[in-house]
Structure formats: structure tokens, C-alpha cells
Amino acid sequence: MPARFNGRVRSPLSYLWAAPWSAVGLIASPFFRWRRFERGVLVCEGAGWPGRLGWRYRAITFGHVVLSVDALDEATLRHELVHVAQYEKWGPLFVPLYLLASARAALGGGHHYRDNHFEHAAGLPALRGAALPGDQSRRGKKLG
Numbered sequence: 001m002p003a004r005f006n007g008r009v010r011s012p013l014s015y016l017w018a019a020p021w022s023a024v025g026l027i028a029s030p031f032f033r034w035r036r037f038e039r040g041v042l043v044c045e046g047a048g049w050p051g052r053l054g055w056r057y058r059a060i061t062f063g064h065v066v067l068s069v070d071a072l073d074e075a076t077l078r079h080e081l082v083h084v085a086q087y088e089k090w091g092p093l094f095v096p097l098y099l100l101a102s103a104r105a106a107l108g109g110g111h112h113y114r115d116n117h118f119e120h121a122a123g124l125p126a127l128r129g130a131a132l133p134g135d136q137s138r139r140g141k142k143l144g
């Protein structure tokens with residue numbers, strides 16, 4: 001049965017197009033405490049090792065796999081699902097395009113992450129404003 005997200009069906013071709021990056025997420029997935037399928041995506045949560053390795057992000061998405069150091073709230077999951085849709089659009093090109101957008105932001109005097117076009121498209125400014133204040137455990141953690 002096709003997986004649905006926001007009333008639309010994820011096509012098998014979208015999984016195939018994003019598969020090279022989903023494979024990266026699948027390789028990392030066993031190293032997270034909890035795994036579940038939601039809205040056609042594998043969500044992996046709970047890991048302390050990324051922080052010990054210097055990782056400062058809260059969550060990151062590779063294709064149809066979302067990796068998060070802690071349990072995702074709905075707002076953050078929605079943000080990551082926009083990245084999934086970006087992978088479905090750009091496939092193997094998404095990560096190079098994301099990195100180019102980071103470089104463009106930085107070269108333009110902005111921040112490589114906060115001013116990245118793909119993060120803005122995923123609603124990062126609104127999400128940071130809504131999710132982070134008052135939540136000490138997540139303060140300072142970036143979203144992927």
C-alpha cells in the first residue's frame with residue numbers, strides 16, 4: 001500500500017529517486033534507539049553518540065530517513081518532512097544543491113544554515129521561533 005503524506009501518495013519513483021541518500025540514512029539507522037514508520041518515512045530517534053562526536057544538530061534527513069538525537073515533536077517532524085519532499089524533487093542532486101545554497105548564503109554574508117534557501121523553504125525561521133524558546137533541553141540545538 002502506498003504511503004500517504006498530507007493526503008498525497010508517495011510514489012515508488014520518489015523512493016527510487018531519493019534512494020541514494022535514503023541508503024545513507026539506513027546505514028545510520030541501527031545506531032538510534034527507536035525506529036518507526038510515519039507518513040512514508042523511517043523516523044529514527046534517540047542517540048547520544050552524535051553529540052559526543054561534535055554533532056550540533058538535532059535532526060537531519062537523508063532521503064526518506066529522518067535521524068534525530070531525541071524524540072521529535074510534530075513541528076520538527078513537519079520541518080523534516082519538507083526536506084523529504086525536497087529529496088523527492090531533487091533526488092541525488094539534493095545534497096549538492098543544499099551545500100551550494102549554504103555556500104551562497106555564507107558568501108552573501110549570511111549564515112550557512114539559518115539563511116540556506118532550503119531551510120527557509122522548510123519554515124526554519126518560524127520553527128525556531130516557535131519551538132526553541134522555553135525549551136531548555138533543545139535550546140541551541142539546530143534542526144537538520
Ligand SMILES: [Zn+2]
Pocket residue numbers: 079083119122124143144
Ligand atoms: Zn532543516
